[in-house]
Amino acid sequence: MKTFKNKTLAMLCLLLCLGGCNKSLDVTPRDKYSNEIVWKNVDNLDLYINSLYGALYMYAEIEGVSLTDGYADIIKYSQTYMDTEHNRINMRPSYLSPASTEALSPWATTYEKIKSLNEFIIDAGRYGDKIDAKQLQIRIAEVRFLRAFLYHKLIVRHGGVVLRVDNEKLDGPAEKNKKRSSVDESWTWVIQELKDIAEKLPESWDAAHTGRITKGAAYGIMARSALYAKKWNDAIFGARQVEILATAKGTYMLLDDYTQVFNLTHNKEIILASYYQRLTLTHDFDRYFSPTGDMERYGGYASPTEELVSSFDIQQAGQWQAFDWSNPLHASDPYLNREPRFYATVLYNGADWKGRQIETYVGGKDGYIEYFDGNARNRTVTGYFIRKFLDSKPKDFIQEKSDQYWIEMRYAEILCILSEAYAHMGDYGKAYNYLNKIRNRVGLPNKPLQSSWTAYLQDLQKEKICEFAVEGHRYWDLRRWQLAQSVLDAKRMHGVEITKEDTGFTYSIVDCDKADHYFPERYYTVPIPEFEVRNNTACEQDLLWQ
Template sequence: MKKLAIFCLGILFLTSACSDDFLEVVPSNNNTSDEVFRDITRAQRFLNPAYGGVRSQPWISLDTYTDNAVSYDGAKRAAVSGATAESSAVAGEWTRAIQRILHINEFFDKGFNVVYDAFDEDLAIALKQRIRGEAFGLRAYYKWILLKNFAGPSAQDPNIMLGIPVIDRLLTIEDANRVGRSNYLDSYNNILKDLDSAETYINTLRYAGDGDVDGAQFTSRVSGEMIWALRARMALFAASPAYVQITMDQAAQAIYEAINAIDGASIVPLQSFGDFNDVSNPDHLWRKGYSETNNLEVAHFPPSLFGRGECNPSQNLVDAFPDIYGFPIANPLSQYDPNNPYENRDLRFDRFVFHNGSDDFNNTTIETFVGGKDAHGGIRKQASRSGYYMKKFLSSKINLDTEATSGNRDFKMYPIFTREGLYLDFAEAAVEAYGVAGQGPGMAFSARDALQVIRDRAGIVQDDYMDIAVTNIDTYRELIRNERRIEYAFEGERYYDVRRWQLSSTELEQPIMGVKVLKNSDDSFDYSYWEIESRNFEQYMYYNPIPRTEVLKSQAIVQNFGWE
């Protein structure tokens, strides 16, 4: 008898949330399949494993495969010498996404063929409708994960841009392995179809209040905001140079519609970064559940703050932060001083990066100068390789040098989609579609308007540079891309952005730089810069390989060009 791929998947998924909202329930000896799906609460919990693949922490390590950062424990092979079809930075995303799509398909196959107990008939109907919408939304999300990571030109015909295997029904393992990859545009449209279905069943734009169907306790579940944000991100990728499946005008329109649906065609100010612990941040359009932890601090605080300092920002990234007036530091009008390189900088720099002299966490001054507490040979022999430590996402309220509960934990939540992400998506698409004006017919705002609120939050004064940038399309494009690099630092998005933009191999092979800080007798510092890691990039690496094991065991999966 053929064994369904789905029944063995339940034990693979563990989820976390701020409550028991994501507890898993599966059929067992005591609960038959019909009994599980007849109970609305059990049916909802059966879907929960599908949320297990939604990222609950930023993908920090993926930035170490770019020019944004290096890892404290050495170079990543795939970044330095090149990925292989057996081992790439994103290889695990294939299996994780496929498994959850199959789990969702089982839910569709069984979860709506019974009548839920009518303990409250109206409530049962409303919950059933929302849960069905969630299933469509989650399936769209995992299809997007596959498309984002593995779309590429066919090894059999490089002129064909392949997408994903579209699996929309319950299949045996054997049958699933017979499903080939659709082309990119068909895959894209299939995901949009799932999102349209999700929107049909989910009537809630944002969960709030204490309702039994649309209350704030369901914030981590698929909502209208998530659906719109995913449509927008997909459109930007589909229009990008690496894919060119739709026009930038179509992408800009799709993103504008998303902003219109969420914010009524207006650009609104953004919340401050703070300690990244605001559980009700209105700029979070979709996130997984939160908890009180210190995991990120333990992993990424510098040694003098009793952390491991795992992610080391590069000098390349540090140089991307403009001065306080928004000018790139290489611009002649910039207030950047190479003798005091950390002064008069965009406020995001101090919030995202620990550097020599940082002193705003736990009354500790970070010392990355030679012989300092946070340099090699200081508190720990293994310290930052670049002279910097990641600070973004870390809480100033956490003190690891204490046994007390208070001060050792803080709320942590990582948004998958954000309002600033929507604005960045729109700015990029609008400039490409409409030029430096960045505003299409009938639109209530421009690319500049969207970019301005992001720079306002960064504390940029006057922003005279924006007036200069908008006069030249190349300068403006670079400004938008740089803003995206800064805003998404340590989240992994740059890994995808540089590929979909198809930056030249010359740019992508720039060495990763670090800083060497020497302390003088008068307590001043001298700074010099050195190469930490080289980078290797071939043209076919714009597109990731399908894991070779998946190609070998499949009877239909075609590899991406260059990875055969």
Template sequence: MKNTIKIHSIALVLVASLFGSCSDLDREYPTTLTEEAIATEYGNLQKQVIHLYTGMRDGHFLIDNAMMASLSDEAEYTLQGNAQTFNSGSWNQYVNPDDVWSHYYSYIRRVNTYLESSEKFEVNLDAYKLDPSENAQEIYKTRLADITNWKKEARFLRAYYHFELIKRYGGIPIMTTALSLDTDFEKIQRNSLQECVDFVVNECTVLGGEGPNGEEDALPIVYNNDNLGRVTRGAALALKSRLLLYAASDLWNTESWAQGYSHPELIVLNKKDRKERWAEAAAAAKAVIDLSAQAGYELMSRYTDLGKVYQSPELILVRRINGNTNTFEKLNFPAGFPNGEGRVTPSQNLVDAYEMTDGSKFDWNNPEHAANPYANRDPRLALTVYMNGASFQNTTIETFEGGAHKNIKNGTLTGYYLRKFVDSNINLVTNGTSNHPWVIFRISEIYLNYAEALNESDPGNPDILIYANKARERSDVKMTPITDASQDVLRERIRNERRVELAFEDHRLWDTRRWMTATTDLNSDLEGVEIQKNESDGTFTYRKISVEKRVFTPKMYFYPIPGSVILNEQVMAAGWAQNPLW
């Protein structure tokens, strides 16, 4: 059976152009081991499961070290590179800086291989099972529970990887078995968007303890300290919440932008009352909130700690990074500081979204606002963005024309530098490091999911304001609460609250798509600020400027199926449709 792994590798070469290469899969195990030896040894099986988690991408460095924020109206990437390919609209089915088709299908196949192997072989625990000592029996029970739970974790990861593909490409092939030499590739079809949503929702329902078998099939609510970072019941319900929010939104219920497309089932859900969809999304978010009593979910007291600590009651799922690092700081410390490259720089578009402390909008046409644009603003602005005059490592940041951190190599084009997720206490000269978990789900998102969905399904419900205001009540924020307003006004307030609360967490790019505002928000000027220092009195004059023109056309609502896939002989024979307008 030593050749089993080699045969799998041959099969992977044949399917690489369809669903991505897993040519490095063999690196998970010593090549001298048989499939049976791998699947029946506890330690080897544990390593396989840990490896399945590595498919979750680190959002700090996705596009040539640019965050996804730089592909939206949140930020500019100083070095531009592939991010600029995206922002200029010059990407397509052959050149896509965010083409993740191969990446996620490779991990989906790994999950399927693991699950099939787990069903085929039984882990050998005889050394503990046959030992009557109390300690051995405890180990035996613990390991049995681990093996059962690993399968649930794998199913969650498979659902999550499918979701990441669905939000980009629409209807995709649902893969629940590992492809092999015997697979008839010409029979593989893209599933409808509805089928894809149903698949992920059903998996999350079961793993979240809402299935017919309840607790028996559910993931744990919490783990002990030795197992932190593994997916929980809350993670399954949070994924369900996010997916059903997308499913209720405009994009997946509207085909008018793609008139004439012959396969609308790939981009639009089955006809259904929209209020019912929004109600389902609200219920899914409320399920996570209701779990908080057992899981301990609550907002951390300091907004500035987000992305800097692994353990927090606010975090539902993070992508953990092994060891402490400083790569993110080297890339994003303001230019002009030792080893700082100032790459991801917030936009004026984002800065303008932060309200005044009284809850009113910032307005450049207001002379008082324009003269002192950073005064009396939502505290989250200063906790997210380094602005002219901010203090950084005992130095005042100067982003005015001629300032120490502006007209230099890699100097900001927008007039701002990134603060969120950056550990300003690190000394890069002495190679200081710190934690950098990537937040995937946190309870603040769920509060906003609930508020948004409830406002659409049950306008006037008092819970809307309660949960729309939760993050604003944080101890280092304390923003004036959102008060009673019409459904339309609350819709815009909640959307803006998502924009500022979840900035740089890879939501904006997808929110503008699902709301179908991307053809306006992402098809306009990416803005910055020009600051002139008045030498006579040391005051400043601020002027909003255009940094570059961004391009977003309706076809970009969904990514194109990669050219390497759509032009594959088997895919062409199967009659796959490319996404609309590409």
């Protein structure tokens, strides 16, 4: 599906198309679109709906320079002041505040999108009589999904939010001052909304509309929302509906080749994604995150940490082992015989890349530099580069830009949700059954069954790090598990400084932060922006942020 990112562009295309096809439309004013045109037929309406998919794209981390994993322990940003705020938020106690909230949460833009979605839902009741009732129901469900998706993102960040969800009329001046719903009320609305619309959505779309919202996406985001809300039965119900689509109908599956999940467009593991198309809709992921040896002055904005790299197992004498630098056999050739997800996620010294080998050793073409506060150079400060989501084909990514897709949800996450929810219910047999499906896909053996939450969570954490690195899960997982303080606060992350010798390479583990991370109790919620509290007097700031 070609997705337009703003309503103006979509309406312009609509008017040009209709005007070129039917001269009788010349009387239509050119300065604004007409509801009569938009709601005339399904094709016209779909152009309008395409523009509303910008709600999905605004949270696609591939769009810009900010990866939320960079606020956690697995990605390190190389510079301090230029285009990103990760190092300032991570290590400066006074930086994150109600005045700087938008670095972590685009509150204002999200509510603007919600207003546009509400307008569509209300207009459907006024002008939708010319549209086939079943087709109209599907399109209203699409838009309601997008609205629920945006609220999901806000609640993950802020806890309770201001719910503006009237399907009959827009909030006006009389509703300007509106209090936040509680966390439970907010999640309950999202979960029920997604459950209500799921059966109204198709299981799949035809080839011309591939990429639009489906029943599986609604149940999937419902399940994820329920997991955050600690509503385990709802999480299991939603995830099981997706599992049924996979097992009974073949709609979804775990791909045999993990690498193809990120290289094969519209593959069957994907449940919800943002798609791009050169030249009409592109992004700059390669420009920001490619190895710096690909093109002078570009790439290297952020790098995998050693905490991430050491999470991937290594095979020795036919046995899979946790990687350990203190093991001489591991340290002598640290990037040989690692598990498959490592090679799909990380570019390391000696990795084959675009007809050459990566050189992250000191002085190499992609060489390591030491991080320091105030650094303005985009080079690896950990000895690694991101591999996942990069385009492996040689190209001029400055002129051509990038068009890889962003995966918001895939079937592996559904299996993780089922695993975690069953563990919370005390059914560790089912929990490990689902967790091991993910491991078995990449050729790893089953994890031994543990019968306590603490032991299970250690296994789950490692699998999620290896499975979903760079996909925007880690930071939010640490927060909802209430582990962010123990993992991040007063801690430093690491990289590897590699020196080239006549006989090979030497590896030294280095501090890549040069200062402690800062994560106090109040960071478990992102503060409400000060402009919202000022303009909406009924909206109260969290106590810890007052």
